[in-house]
Amino acid sequence: MAETRRSPRTPLTYVLRIIVIAYLGLLVAWPVFLVGWNAFHVPDVGFTTQAFGEIFSDPQMMHAIQLTCIAAVVATLINLVFGVSISMLLVRTEFPGKRILSAMIDLPLSVSPIVVGLALVLVYGGREGWLGPALESVGIQVIFATPGIILATAFVSLPLVIREVIPVLEEIGTEQEQAAASLGASTWQTFWRITLPGIKWAVIYGVVLTLARSLGEFGAVKVVSGNVLGQTRTATLAVEEKYLNFDQQGAYAVAFLLASVSVICILVVFVLRARGARVR
């Protein structure tokens, strides 16, 4: 790899560096660090893991964490399958309305999650929703139940896989796929053997980002879940609940758990990106 050409260092370079570091530090690093610090440190007592012990021995808290994990994993799987399919559709085919679809994919990122929650209630609400009563008559409850939480989570994290995969699909082009076809591979064989390995890293980044985003979803889930203790309360909702009930130690501990998973996800992406860049 060619050596990157650097512009000469001037006092301005150092000023810019300090500004950027201060900005990231004050906005991101220091507050997140304090969450971790407060999860372990109790004034007058010192360092303790007591709050974590309480969480792990509380069946309702464990249920909340479990529900968050299930919703995040299922939503990620849904977005994996749909994300890759939609990306293939958008890059490899031409159809009327393609640009509108492409623009709609960014909607979940630009709309406030609380709006997403309200919109889902309007469609799937059990009593007055557009589709909800029909689903309820066949025994499927969406709003105030796990399916609603999964839907809301999937909605807000929808674009992440697609936005990772589309540029890579465009970059690798169609020649390898045409070559595979000329060698006798069916569309399905070409997808599994040629296209998917080509977009592998993009899919993995997309999945990790989706998972991280899904674990932390709050606004949309708050509207659709009903926040029923031990049933539809997720980990993020539990953080709010504990905080409002002056159990700040507990709130910090759950928050710390959620943040740790996200940090691990980001680290995984970081390592994978470095590897992916080397492979490519």
Add this chain to the structure above:
Amino acid sequence: MSIEVSGVNKRYGDFVALEDINLTIPTGQLTALLGPSGGGKTTLLRVIAGLETPDTGTISIEGVEATALPVQKRNVGFVFQHYAAFKHLTVAKNVAFGLEIRKKPRAEIAAKVEELLELVHLSQFADRLPSQLSGGQRQRMALARALAIEPSVLLLDEPFGALDAKVRKELRDWLRRLHDEVHVTTVFVTHDQEEALEVADEIVVVNQGGIEQIGTPEQLYDEPANDFVMSFLGDVTTLGGSLIRPHDVEVTTSPLSEHSLEGTVSRVLRIGFEVRLTVLTDDGEVVTAELTRTHARALQLEEGANVFVTPSPGAYMMPAPSLAG
């Protein structure tokens, strides 16, 4: 007859890519589709492969009606200009791809891959990834991959277009020798007349969606069907209102015959062993002539010298098209 193309038309919106193409490509030969960029030669190759569907017309390969067959079923080997290497697979796996799709026994695949890598001189690179190969090596790998499925026809789309001049020349000779060994019916697209003249048994000149002429390299060079073919296959100049090749223009210091035209040397350009001369005749015609350097020196030609230009005996000439056309 190996490939029969009849009545093929293909449009992209208003652009006519192919217009009423009728073509027969004989078995076992190396045929070049030669023409300028955007002339339709690549489209024609892709229509034969099944990578594009013609609007009208039929294709048959080895007597089998192929128009409705998808590319997977045509049993053609296709080589792309930019190699289309499977980047995540090793060289050996690339070559084995078509055989694995056909579910051949492992031992048979391994033997075939080894044989093909031997043929394209890549045996020692079997376990490398395409990114670790040079352009020329990648294209040889792509060729081995296409040959692995024992195709009825081998189609190459500007196979050496992305390579530098020296490698291109080497691979060209190598393709010719390979074809003499393997004898599979081969069609390759090129815009390089030298490449077509040097490698092909037969050349099809394609221009503006139609076929200008079909013939052996000698036929095309010596008896071009029209001024387009003549000027596309080599340099041309005008002499006494006719098209002629510059190397067929004789330059002398005294008139050779009553056809000689008198003029003044306006430019002398030396390119390696040859000298390219621009002569402005007294009738106001600009004539280009090519001489060897030794010949030019013997005549003591320099700018401003008075000379006579005459067509060589036996030179091919055709009436020049009017400037308006």
